[in-house]
Amino acid sequence: MVDIKGLAEKTVRQAMKLGATHCDVMVADAKYVSAEIEKGSIKAASMLFDPGVAVRVFMQGSQGFSSCTGHDAKAVCRAVELAVSHAKAGTRDPDFRDLPYKSPGGRASGLFEKRLASTSVDEIVSMAIALADKAGDDKRIVGVNASVNVGTGTYALANSNGISLSQRLSSFELGAEAVARSGDKMFSGMDGLWSRRLDRAALGRVGESAKEHALLGLRQVKIPTGDRPVVMDPLAFGFILSSAIGGGVNAESIQRKRSYLTGKLNQVIGSDGLTVIDDPTIEWGPGSYAFDGEGTPARKTLIVDGGLLRSYLYDSYTAGKDCVESTGNSSRGSSLWSFRHVPSISSSNLVVTPGDSTLKEMVRETSKGVYLRVTFDSPNLATGEFSGLMMESFRIDKGELGPSIRQSTIGIGVVDMLSRIDMIGKDPRESFGVRTPAVRVSKARIAGSG
Amino acid sequence: MEDLAEGIIKHAQKLGAEFADLRIENASGTTIVVMDGRTKAMTTSVETGCGIRAFVGGAWGFASTNTLTRTSLRQATEAAVDLAKAAKAKAKLEFEIVHAKPVRRKEVYRCRERAADVAIEDKLAYVLGLDKSMKALDQRISSTSARYDDLEADRVVANSFGTLSRITERWLISACSAWARSEGVAQRGHASLGNVGGYELMRRESAERLGVEAAEQAIRLLDSKPVPAGKFTCILDNKMTGMLAHEAFGHACEADSVLASSSVLEGKMGKRVASEDISLIDDPTIPSTFGYFSLDWEGVGAKRHALIEDGVLVGYMHNLESSSRMGVRPNGSSRAQAFNSPPIIRMSNTYIAGGDWKKEELIEELRHGLLIQGSQYGYVETAKGQFMFKCDEAYQVDRGEVGQRYRDASLSGVILDVLKNVKGLADDFMLADAGYCGKGAQTARTTDGGPHMCVSDMVVGGLA
Incomplete structure (x- = not known):
């Protein structure tokens, strides 16, 4: 397991050694799981692991940026070199003042839900099916396309003014589209949900709304x-x-x-x-x-x-x-x-x-x-x-x-x-x-x- | 890399995948943004990773990893097969992926000057020059933005049919925006240019002129009026005809929408859907275009797709799955934004073929309507059968005379009606704007085009 906060701090130091006047580094470690329904049937399930590093460097106000996938030391080192060389090549910007300093506050609750991180693929597939079943619950609905997307990530941020922070974020998103036909008339209804926490009750609500609006549109x-x-x-x-x-x-x-x-x-x-x-x-x-x-x-x-x-x-x-x-x-x-x-x-x-x-x-x-x-x-x-x-x-x-x-x-x-x-x-x-x-x-x- | 890819495909099969494919990518791209004479950001992104798909009896599993070691790839493979099995256990649909001829090919996109070999200072000088040319045009230009992007991606595609291909893809795009202000009125103009190939593209006069084009448009729009709302006969320029080809019909011809019952073209194959003058084509094989590719992201050879011929719907764009389910041959329309996105059906270079009218004749014949120029953006809902696109400029046409300039016109239409309302096609066909198309949270580089085209009964949204 990579110490992402440590990696962010170390990368800032590398950039400063190479001549940066200011620098911030964000290290991400994210995972996305999703299930997709096509025409009422489960069609695909996906899992993405997406670690990476973003390096931002300033020299006399000129901003250089580089990112790389993964946390590999060589790739991160290369990203630092690129960001520094870009900042050197850019024009001066006297309007740049400074990056932020440590300051109190910033405690927000309800950013990360542990339950989402431990939700199994089977559960996510079952939720997608429940969503689609609700959206397709009428004989005039000829097709339902739906998805459930769950994401979790840990993010570390360090800068050259001594900031070193981390936060965990989660996301839970639903989308449903119901297609209704009657004679030569066709219409679709859609709805969705965007939240940071699991909301099973929304499956019925979103599905019902997609269906209802598809039918209304006929x-x-x-x-x-x-x-x-x-x-x-x-x-x-x-x-x-x-x-x-x-x-x-x-x-x-x-x-x-x-x-x-x-x-x-x-x-x-x-x-x-x-x-x-x-x-x-x-x-x-x-x-x-x-x-x-x-x-x-x-x-x-x-x-x-x-x-x-x-x-x-x-x-x-x-x-x-x-x-x-x-x-x-x-x-x-x-x-x-x-x-x-x-x-x-x-x-x-x-x-x-x-x-x-x-x-x-x-x-x-x-x-x-x-x-x-x-x-x-x-x-x-x-x-x-x-x-x-x-x-x-x-x-x-x-x-x-x-x-x-x-x-x-x-x-x-x-x-x-x-x-x-x-x-x-x-x-x-x-x-x-x-x-x-x-x-x-x-x-x-x-x-x-x- | 190729050996690793073949080993991973075999591993997926051993685990129970009926079909499996993967894309291993190493990509690097540069972006330079200059605003108001100063660099805003100079960026390089380096992307390395692999996306693996496994298919079991009617369901797909997809997993991706950012680490290219044998261990991480095997773990991703195991995840993809497990995901496919979990989905399959609850799937109602059952089908198979029909065997497609394996393709073993290497291609390096041709260029005279690799963008990756051009010093960042040279690229910056080009972008600063664009920015400066906008400001220099007119004192009323109040703000400017110039952007340059390039990408080189090395991609290995392998599948369980025996396909093993390696493509080195290269493309560049440059864009300018200018804001003009005068007597309390603010307007924005823009221009862009993109293609596959090398940095020689940015050394052409057309690339150097982008800033002037954007600034001239912003200045022109300062004396424009809001467009009147209502139903009009419109003459669309090459860019807007291309946008219509893409939004109004192209998306509805993607076979995944048809299979999902979310395209109004479901059940219309072989039927008349447009006036008999209309032929609509999607062709990724046109060299030196932003939508070019010779091999799709499933390793299928790309082909020219006739979608409408003489007004009749004759084809859809397919991937391996849709062609298997619809009993036709795959035609190489599958693309993925990057290794961490599963390939889906996409357009490439989409256009309406030219006719035999002169543009001037189309205008002369128009009693009362609008001449529509330049495209900003558009979108469609294929299930509702409605589309919208927004132009840069519109002009009143009255008894064959082009008059008052308007701005911010949005045009809407109904897929199954619009191409039946075509009254004439000019002989000035051209592929127009390079741009990006969004679908399923992925973008793909595309080009649209066509001739000037006269269409009746377009609903124009405006403030007047």
Whole structure:
């Protein structure tokens, strides 16, 4: 068994001997197990062992990075040499100040679940089957594709300022897609779960939701182009927000004037009911950590407060440039870390403060509108404009959910979208790195084929 | 390495695998990112490892290791066979992998100048030059980003049919983004170029011009307006026709989607799915393209795949499993992002063949519609039969005249309708953008292309 903390510290020393002015090293030891279902039958089971090392070196602000698979001393030594030679070759960057120093805090619970590490392949296969059985429990469902993914990893991080930390992270993810057919009509429903802990109850919930939405979509309609209120499911709103806010408040994009939120600090960018926090300390949150990818302790950051933009998200480089403290948003990947990625700014868990409406109430109080459940489009962060496909959406007529809408798109400026939120749900869920309830946007441009 | 591979395959068979294959890889890649005149990151990644698959009666086990010793490979093999058996015990589907002719081949991707032999300082000078060319174009360029990536991977593929091949793959890609600001308006332009081969690609004029192309686009977009929303007849340029070929039809022609009942093309073989002018092809064998390969990641020789001929669906893209289950020959469409991902069915160079209209004639004939140029990204849900792609620029066309410039148009359509709505294909076929396609948490290098193409009833999403 490799002492990964010791390896990280030793590798930092090697880099400093070769002339680095600053250095951090992340050593990963991760394992992934998954089971996949195709058309209702178990199709494949996988197990990946993925140890590796990431070396980041600075010389006069110039950053060199190298990664290698495994923990072999020769390969790590080569990675150090490459990172140092790259830093030497790069341009000076006087905006680089320093890497983080040891600081208190950063104790987050609910990051690693022992049960997940000891879950057997048989159990994971059985869970995938249970998920698929639930999603396929109707004779109109002609196919179910599903997966269960379990990951566990131990990560050590050391830097040239004396930081030497380690944390264990686990992840549990489910995905299900049910395909329904009736006559010449075909539709699919999907759902998923992202967590750091085992959640057997979710198997039924996710499977049922995939099935239910596939069946709901069999009734189809085309609608004409026009302005309509849009009730956004957490799945759709979470996906849009992860980029609109998560990417929009990235301090690097702000400093380089690439974001539509540049210069908008303390200005209104949303309705007064909208509050968004970045919170890496949530128990079992899929984006939670004790310390970020540079060793800065996890902390909450208020981003939007009652519609006012209050903060950007920083790592140590951008914080140094703005003479502020890092918000601890240096990322080394998603739920589990990767030694392959150069650290960059990312939100952890974005959290939208719930309101007091239910999804049913939002639909009931919408006379002629649209319920948008799934989109995979992101806004143009330079302009803050959003136009995308309503991949799964339903017509709302006189407060009732109607047929699914074929071939239609939504267009709206992000600030308009956030400012026109007039109802916020009270039942949040995790969705693509965002914990959010459903919201209602009072008006958006809907292009239809009817 | 080859001896080790054959020994491991035999070990898998002894343990009970009905079929087994592996990919041993040694890969190294460089990335340089320059932002606003300074290096942001200079990176080298070195990847070594092996992925092993075992098949037992209708179920697969896959395991990977980052350590290339006989012991670690045997352990991974044992894990793969155990995983296959565990899955098989609960599988409802039963099928076998039909024997495919073994391939024993060595190939080194040709190049005049290995990227690995070019000094990092030379590569950096190229990227700094790109970045500088963007800033130099216009004072309104407010921020710039230039990126260069290369990779060389040595891959051994072996399987229990006797295949034993070794490929040295080499590719490069370069991309620029420019942000322009003027009177409170911000816009972004981008340009990219990629291919298999060596560093000679980056010494061409087209590679040197990427920065200018990105900056010119950002400046052009400053006076654009949001596109009006609604249903339009659209003339797609070569890049957007390629994106449509890839997103609207290519993914639905992947046989794994068909077998999973998640493609609207299930049951449509031999039927008309497009206007009779349409031929859709996926061809990994075109030399000097970003989607090129001669041997797929299962060791099957790559072939040109006709997917639609004269409007009729004539083929799917297959791997060993889908061809076995559908009773056809494998056609070499299986690819894996790296050794630690199992191979899945992927596209390569996907395009719609050209027609006999002139581009100018297509525009002249259009009474009211949009000319769509440049592709940002696209995606599809093959089970819902819907796709979306986003363009760089759109132009109003009114009675044959090209007018107002628009931005941020997203186009959506229905797979089974869109190619029936094609009104004309120009004679200016070209393979356009090199890029990456994502599927099942893996990326693959691809190229798309086609001629200018006129399509009716496209739904355009916009803010106006």
